[in-house]
Amino acid sequence: MTIDKKNMEGPTFNSICKNLLEALGTSNRLKDVHNICRLGESPEFMFRALWKLKEFHNCLNVKLIPPSKSEKEARMNIARGREMLNDKQYYDALTYINRGLMKAPSPPYCILENRNGKGTNNLEKNISENSALVNGYRDRSAVLYSLQQYKKCISDIDTADILGCSNGDKDSLLNRKSECIRHIDEEKEEKLNPTISEKSCDIIVKQAVDQIDSLNQQMNSIKSSNGDLPIQKTIELLLQGTNKVFNSFPDIPQTFVSSKYILVNEENEFELCDPNLKIPSLSAAVNIEYTPEKGRFVVAARDIRPGEPVHLEKCFIGLPDMEQRETCCCVCLTQCYTPIPCSNCDIVVFCSESCQKVDQIHKIECDMLPTCLALGMDEHAMQTCRILIKLTFVELKNIVPILKQETKRETRSKQGFNSDGYYDSKEYRTVYHLENNINERKSMELFCKCVRAFLLLNILKESKKFFVEKSGEILIPSNEDFILTGSTILNHLLALPLNTYALYGCQIDINASVGEANDENIAMGVFGGASLFNHSCNPATSRSNYGDVLVMYAKCFIPSGSEVSTTYGDTYNVDIKEERISRLLMDYKFECTCEACINNWPLASDMKIDIKLKNLEPCYRKLLENNFVEKIIEHCTETKKSYLVDDDKVKMLLLEDIMTNTIEFLDKCIELPSRHYLLAQKVLTQCFEKSASSYNFRV
Incomplete structure (x- = not known):
């Protein structure tokens, strides 16, 4: 079997199979x-x-194609990135420059690993061979400076210096580095001496958190002996708490929101507080059961609230998309x-x-x-x-x-x-x-x-x-x-x-006033623990990931003894039943029998906006009379949009708690499917996604 090394063209897999069959x-x-x-x-x-x-x-014999780089392609991409930088299209500039750096011929990593000048002598003989690489790091440092990523900017400047930048470039890079150091020192000074507005913001944050704690304490204190809240009291508390919380938002000083571009959320530490003793990647709130028909599956060992993590696992092996x-x-x-x-x-x-x-x-x-x-x-x-x-x-x-x-x-x-x-x-x-x-x-x-x-x-x-x-x-x-x-x-x-589970990033358009966010497939990973969860087109959990760590949260109230399900990709609210059945049969060799499939639930776009209650006692009617559900979800949806854009972590904290209480309440008193219920779940899951592997674009 021969392959053109220059163009990496050769027999496709289908043609290989055809030749073998012949x-x-x-x-x-x-x-x-x-x-x-x-x-x-x-x-x-x-x-x-x-x-x-x-x-x-x-x-099926194979001859390896050696890895390669291309100086020509590197220069073309870096030049295009420079044009984007001049037009202040920073995201596109980074895309082209990064592509150019990947294509650029590079010295061995061991030469670059120390940013203190070591290895420079090894490079002096071949400075001309590193010109595309030097230009790439030089230009990327300019983009990073514009995005106020000062530490990363300094790192690229040091790399360009080690690789052997020209004297003219060196002077401008040293000036840029000095400016970065000045900005970093100013940021340190600001942290040591917070302004009056920042101090007042801390007070607002504490007040908001106290309001949520008070709301939860009130709801817990009046629970009846069977663990359920009286419906009328629940409505009053949720409305009262929601109004108090959201009335605090306009008072938060604008300076609380950082003006710095946040490219990637790097605060991604997460731990499972109470792991299962026999299956450490699962929570102690769940157990494993087995039947010949369903195989192994996960069940709730106790009542599980919306937002509660039930699984956390680092992938055994991963692969970038x-x-x-x-x-x-x-x-x-x-x-x-x-x-x-x-x-x-x-x-x-x-x-x-x-x-x-x-x-x-x-x-x-x-x-x-x-x-x-x-x-x-x-x-x-x-x-x-x-x-x-x-x-x-x-x-x-x-x-x-x-x-x-x-x-x-x-x-x-x-x-x-x-x-x-x-x-x-x-x-x-x-x-x-x-x-x-x-x-x-x-x-x-x-x-x-x-x-x-x-x-x-x-x-x-x-x-x-x-x-x-x-x-x-x-x-x-x-x-x-x-x-x-x-x-x-x-x-x-x-x-x-x-x-194999897909790993997503919450892709946020920070230029959009409405706070648009979409899940972008970043990578895939093999998770032995996550494989224990069975599929449902109406899954009980939502997934987010912190790099190569997968976390599953409950996105509804899960009673003790109920199955804790995930989705293998298809859900009833966005995929029609026939397509779901066809894909699951083709890829996973089973036919789904979840409630959404059995009862032929409609797509979200086809759902009626009215709410069906599980019974019509007077206290339940207040839901319809006061538009309780609509008010809560409207508040939360609008606040979510703002949170996605300005990265206000106070709003995230409040949103998570309010939506957790709201979803748990709705699970007990309304019939599914419900468009409002889906909107509530969407707010909650996007809060989790934003705090996990999220990144901004179109900056």
Whole structure:
């Protein structure tokens, strides 16, 4: 198999499969292959049987394409970025300059890792070779200065200096650095000596928090013996609390809102306060149950309130979305506007020097990525490659035979738990035992998965970096080593499409007066703990992520004993029933039986605006008479728009609490589906998204 290295053009995956099928037809092996795939006994059975066929070896051999850079493309993109900078189109300027930095030929990372002048002598001989790189960091520092990102600006100035900028550029860069230092010192001084308006703002914040605490105390104090609030009193308290809270907002001084551009929310620390003792990625508020029909699923061990976190997990392995790879860190999956490009390839970036230093995966996969892309490897094949690199061949050879025995010995409900009875998603065991639905696959689908497994195995072999000893010494794999590795690859290729979660960033248009926000797919990750949640088109939870950490929150009141569900991508309010059923059957091999599907709930756009109550006692009628629901949600929706734009964390705190109380109340007294209920959930979930992996654009 030959590929044009210059243009990275070669056989597509479909043409590879076609050529292989023709070769199998010529040798009268098609029926044998069909029977092997039709039986689908196990990944090992299929791979071992196909490994014996010479046609697979002849048609699926691979020659690696080396990573490359392009000075010409780098200069073009950086020049375009400079034009955008002159037009004050800062987001576009960053996009083009970052792309240029990725394309620019670069010295080894070891030369750049110390920003104190070390390594400069090594570069002096080849300053001309770094000109595109120098221009990129020089121009990006100008963009960052305009965006008031002074520390990041200084970092780029220092990098340009180390790479060898011209004397003319050096003078202007030193002046810019001096200005950055002055601004940073002024910010420190402001923090030490807050203004009168900032002090008054602190008082307002405390008052608002006290109002919420008072509201919650009142609601808790009058709960009846069965745990339910009297309806009339609930209405009065929520209206009273909402009006008090929102009347505080106009008094908040404008200086409380920072004038600095906030490109990416970097305050992303989060912990699960009360983890499950046996499954640390889940909350103690939930348990795992099993039935043959549903498999494993999550249930509430007690009543769970809206907004309560039920799951938190760092992904076992992650992969930036191909359309976001210019700004998504390949290590922590954080969205970044000042990425550090790989010094060897033009495919991945790092968000910081610390991520670049701790990277243990890309330094091995780097030589394989151009070939994977040229052969049309999908994201699940790329993830599989990363899983094996993280595991290492030595560990794979030790642990996979043990895990295969567990598959035969343990019931499905116990697979993934270690010998101490813990389901620890940090362990490879939980990833290996993910459901793969092999018995539900058609023979042609299994054939294509086997072809990908062969190609990926050959890429690993040709890289000379996977089949190595712990010392790094290259070893010569046996046939059994290849079969063990290939069947493990195949197992992951079958399981990952069913168990990979998309990671989103809340993309906020800060120029829009209405506070527009959209979820943007940034990356994907494998989460052994999250895979325990089943799907519903009316999910009980909402997801947000902090880089490579996934968090699930309850977005409704979940009674004890009820299932705690998530969504695999389709929800009743935006996707019609027929399309949901079709996609779930095709991708996950099951038909959803949630209440939204059984009762054929309408899309949000087709819902009536009236509210149906669960009963019509006099206290419930107040909901309709006083437009209680409409008032609460209207207040919260308008405040959410303002919060998204000005980053006012006081509003977020108040919004979360008010919407938590409102949604919990609505769950108990109105019938679903309800357009107002969906709006309330949207306000709550966007608060979570904004405080997680959010970033601004069109700056």
